[in-house]
Amino acid sequence: MLRNDKKSITTFMLPASILLLVFMVLPFLMAFGLSFTNQRLIESPRGTQFVGLTNYVRALGDNLFRTGLTNNAIFVLVVVPLQTALALALAILVNIKVKGNKFFRVIYFIPTVTTMVVVSVIWSFLYHPDGLINGFLTSITFGAWDGIDFLNNTTTAFPSIMLMSMWQGVGFQMLIFLAALQEIPDSFYEAADIDGANTWQQFLYITLPQLKNTTTFVIISTTILAFRLFTQVYVMTNGGPQNSTYTAMLHIYNMAFKRLNIGYSSALTVIFFLIILVISIIQRIALNDTEEEV
Amino acid sequence: MxxxxxxxxxxxxxxxxxxxxxxxxxxxxxxxxxxxxxxxxxxxxxxxxxxxxxxxxLKNFFDVFDRMPFARFLFNSTFIVSTTIIIGLLVNSMMAFALARLRWKGRALIVSGVVALMIIPFEAIAVPLLLITNRLGWLDSYHVQIIPFIANPLYIFLLFQFFKNFPSELEEAAIIDGANWFGIYWRIALPLSKPILSSVAILHFLMQWGSFLWPLMVTRGPEYRPLTVAMEVFFGQYPRNWGDIMAFAAMITIPVLLLFLYLQDTYVNTVARSGIK
Incomplete structure (x- = not known):
C-alpha cells in the first residue's frame, strides 16, 4: 500500500484550502462581525466602533430593504411556478421521439449561455416604447394596443423583467428535467399502455412522481436565484420606476458601494444569507424525505 | 395511427x-x-x-472598436476567465483527489465542510470581500477578479464524487509501477476525468464570463474592466446608438454561442450533472 504521507496530503489540500479560507470562510464570518459595527469602506477618522444591534434595528425599519425583499418574494411567487412548469413542458416536448428534437433542444437552451447583461440590453430595446413588442401587440390587436413604455411603468416594469428572466433561465431547468425524464424506464410506460392508461394519466401517475426529486431541486434553486436577483434590474431599471423593481441585492449593493456603509450592508447581507439558508435547509429536508421513501 | x-x-x-x-x-x-x-x-x-x-x-462593429478600447475589454475578460479556469481546475481537482483517494483522519469532516460552503452564495460574502480586497490594495486589478474565484466548493464536490468512483485497482497498478501520489493524480486520475473536468470548466466559464456584480464593484476605469461591465457602461451612455450597442452585444455573444454549439453534448451533460443531488 502506498503511504498516505503527510507531505502529499498537505500539497494536495493546501492551495484550495487557503483560498477557500481566505476568500470564502473569512469574509463569511466577517459579515457577522461587521454587522455589529459602523465600519466604513474608507476608514473614518473617528475609527470603527461596536454598535451592538443598531444595524439590525435599522434594517427592520428600512422601507427600501422591505420593498426589495417583497419584490424578491413576488418574483419567487410568479416566476418559480411558471418557469418550473414551462421547463417541464419543454423537456417533455423535446423528449418526444421525433426527428429534429435535438435541434429544438439546442434552440431552447441558447438563451442560457447568453450573458445576462447582454440579455438585459437586447430586451431593453425590445421593450422600448416604439419597440418590437409594442409593434407586435399593436399589429395583433389591429391597432387597438397603445404602445407603453414597459420599463418605465410601475405596473409593467417588474413583470417585463420576470418574462425576460424566464426566457433566459428556463432552458437550464429544461435540461435538468430532460435528464431526469430519460432516467425513467420505458417499461413503466409500456406497462401503463397495456393497462390502458392514457397520456394524461401516464403523466400524472408515472412522470410526475418519478420527477419529484428533480422538481424539488429545480424549485429550490430557482427560488435562490430569485433572491439573488441583481444584474437585470441594475441594467434595465436600476430599481425604478418608483422602486417597483428594487431588490434586496440592489439595496445591499447601494448601501455598500454608494454609501460605503460596510457595517450596515453586512447586517443586510446576514439577513439575506439567513433567508437563503432557510430555503437550502428546506431543500435538504425535502430531498432526504423523498430519498427515504424510495 | x-x-x-x-x-x-x-x-x-x-x-x-x-x-x-x-x-x-x-x-x-x-x-x-x-x-x-x-x-x-x-x-x-x-x-x-x-x-x-x-x-x-460591419460599420457598427468598426464603430465599437473606434469608440472604446473594445479589444482591451475582450482581452481582460478572456484573460480573467481562462486564468481562473486553468488554475481552478488544478487546485480544485488536487483537493478533491486528496479527499477522495487518500486515507487520512478528518477528511470526512472536511468533505462536509465543503458541502456546507456550497450553500453560501457569492452575494453573501461580496461586501466583506470588498473590504478585504480594498485593504489589500487590490482594487482595479486582474488578480482581484481571479484569485477569490479559483477555489469553489461546488467544483471540488463534483470532482470528489467522480474520483471516488474509481476502482482501487487504480492505485494498486500504479504502485507496482512505482508511482507516487502525485504521479497517480497527474498521469492516471486526471486523464481519466476528462468528462468531469470539462463539466467543471464549463460551469466555471459561465460563472466568470457573465460575472457582473463583482467587477462592477472592483473596477473603476477601463483598464481592467471586463466585457460585461463595459457593455453596461456603454449602454448607459446617451444618446444611445443601438446599432453600436447591438454590435457590442453580438461580439460578446456569438463566440460563446458557437463554442457552446460545438460543445453542446458536454453542456447538456454538465447541466444534468449539476442537477443530480
Whole structure:
C-alpha cells in the first residue's frame, strides 16, 4: 500500500484550502462581525466602533430593504411556478421521439449561455416604447394596443423583467428535467399502455412522481436565484420606476458601494444569507424525505 | 395511427412556435448590429423589417472598436476567465483527489465542510470581500477578479464524487509501477476525468464570463474592466446608438454561442450533472 504521507496530503489540500479560507470562510464570518459595527469602506477618522444591534434595528425599519425583499418574494411567487412548469413542458416536448428534437433542444437552451447583461440590453430595446413588442401587440390587436413604455411603468416594469428572466433561465431547468425524464424506464410506460392508461394519466401517475426529486431541486434553486436577483434590474431599471423593481441585492449593493456603509450592508447581507439558508435547509429536508421513501 | 400522426404534427407546431420565442431576440440583435443606418434602425424597430436590414455592413462593429478600447475589454475578460479556469481546475481537482483517494483522519469532516460552503452564495460574502480586497490594495486589478474565484466548493464536490468512483485497482497498478501520489493524480486520475473536468470548466466559464456584480464593484476605469461591465457602461451612455450597442452585444455573444454549439453534448451533460443531488 502506498503511504498516505503527510507531505502529499498537505500539497494536495493546501492551495484550495487557503483560498477557500481566505476568500470564502473569512469574509463569511466577517459579515457577522461587521454587522455589529459602523465600519466604513474608507476608514473614518473617528475609527470603527461596536454598535451592538443598531444595524439590525435599522434594517427592520428600512422601507427600501422591505420593498426589495417583497419584490424578491413576488418574483419567487410568479416566476418559480411558471418557469418550473414551462421547463417541464419543454423537456417533455423535446423528449418526444421525433426527428429534429435535438435541434429544438439546442434552440431552447441558447438563451442560457447568453450573458445576462447582454440579455438585459437586447430586451431593453425590445421593450422600448416604439419597440418590437409594442409593434407586435399593436399589429395583433389591429391597432387597438397603445404602445407603453414597459420599463418605465410601475405596473409593467417588474413583470417585463420576470418574462425576460424566464426566457433566459428556463432552458437550464429544461435540461435538468430532460435528464431526469430519460432516467425513467420505458417499461413503466409500456406497462401503463397495456393497462390502458392514457397520456394524461401516464403523466400524472408515472412522470410526475418519478420527477419529484428533480422538481424539488429545480424549485429550490430557482427560488435562490430569485433572491439573488441583481444584474437585470441594475441594467434595465436600476430599481425604478418608483422602486417597483428594487431588490434586496440592489439595496445591499447601494448601501455598500454608494454609501460605503460596510457595517450596515453586512447586517443586510446576514439577513439575506439567513433567508437563503432557510430555503437550502428546506431543500435538504425535502430531498432526504423523498430519498427515504424510495 | 392517425392519433399518433396528429400528435406529431402538434409537437412540431409547438416546438416551432417556441423556437421563435427563444431565438427572435438574438436574431434581432444580429440584424440590428449589421444595419449601418441608425435612422433606419429606429424607423423599423417595431416591425418585421427590423429583421431584414437593407444593406448589411460591419460599420457598427468598426464603430465599437473606434469608440472604446473594445479589444482591451475582450482581452481582460478572456484573460480573467481562462486564468481562473486553468488554475481552478488544478487546485480544485488536487483537493478533491486528496479527499477522495487518500486515507487520512478528518477528511470526512472536511468533505462536509465543503458541502456546507456550497450553500453560501457569492452575494453573501461580496461586501466583506470588498473590504478585504480594498485593504489589500487590490482594487482595479486582474488578480482581484481571479484569485477569490479559483477555489469553489461546488467544483471540488463534483470532482470528489467522480474520483471516488474509481476502482482501487487504480492505485494498486500504479504502485507496482512505482508511482507516487502525485504521479497517480497527474498521469492516471486526471486523464481519466476528462468528462468531469470539462463539466467543471464549463460551469466555471459561465460563472466568470457573465460575472457582473463583482467587477462592477472592483473596477473603476477601463483598464481592467471586463466585457460585461463595459457593455453596461456603454449602454448607459446617451444618446444611445443601438446599432453600436447591438454590435457590442453580438461580439460578446456569438463566440460563446458557437463554442457552446460545438460543445453542446458536454453542456447538456454538465447541466444534468449539476442537477443530480
Amino acid at each position: 392517425k392519433y399518433k400522426q396528429n400528435r406529431k404534427i402538434f409537437a412540431y407546431l409547438a416546438m416551432i412556435v417556441l423556437s421563435i420565442f427563444f431565438i427572435f431576440p438574438l436574431f434581432y440583435m444580429i440584424s440590428v448590429s449589421l444595419n449601418p443606418d441608425e435612422t433606419a434602425i429606429l424607423r423599423n424597430m417595431a416591425s418585421v423589417r427590423a429583421f431584414f436590414p437593407g444593406d448589411l455592413s
